[in-house]
Amino acid sequence: MISKENAEHYVWGEKCDGWYLVKRQDMLVIHEKMPSGTKEKRHYHSVSRQFFFVLEGILTMELEGKRHEIVARHGIEIPPEAKHQARNDSDTVVEFIVISHPTTRGDRSDVSELTS
Secondary structure (H helix, E strand, O other), X not given: OOOOOOOXXXXXXXXXXXXXXXXXXXXXXXXXEEOOOOEOOOEEOOOOEEEEEEEEOEEEEEEOOEEEEEEOOOEXXXXXXXXXXXXXXXXXXEEEEEEEEOOOOOOOEEOOOOOO
């Protein structure tokens, strides 16, 4: 059995948390927590397809220049090659699950915030 309480933990960005729920080459499942005002670098994956599912709060996902606000118990799919950026533009914490197939390890390219 795996949970946020016993999973391998890491910190990303300055204040965001992640917990590896499944960490395999063919699939990656991560529980992430982003405090208010945090964001990841805009990027894309060449091979990996991702699905973000919000557990609590509102996740703002910029996907190919379009902004999506994803509320609890809703999700969004990110296809390979799609430039995207997860952000927490709200005043509260957002927690979500990210499923990546296959793993995103070694399959991430950061892009300029100004590039479309």
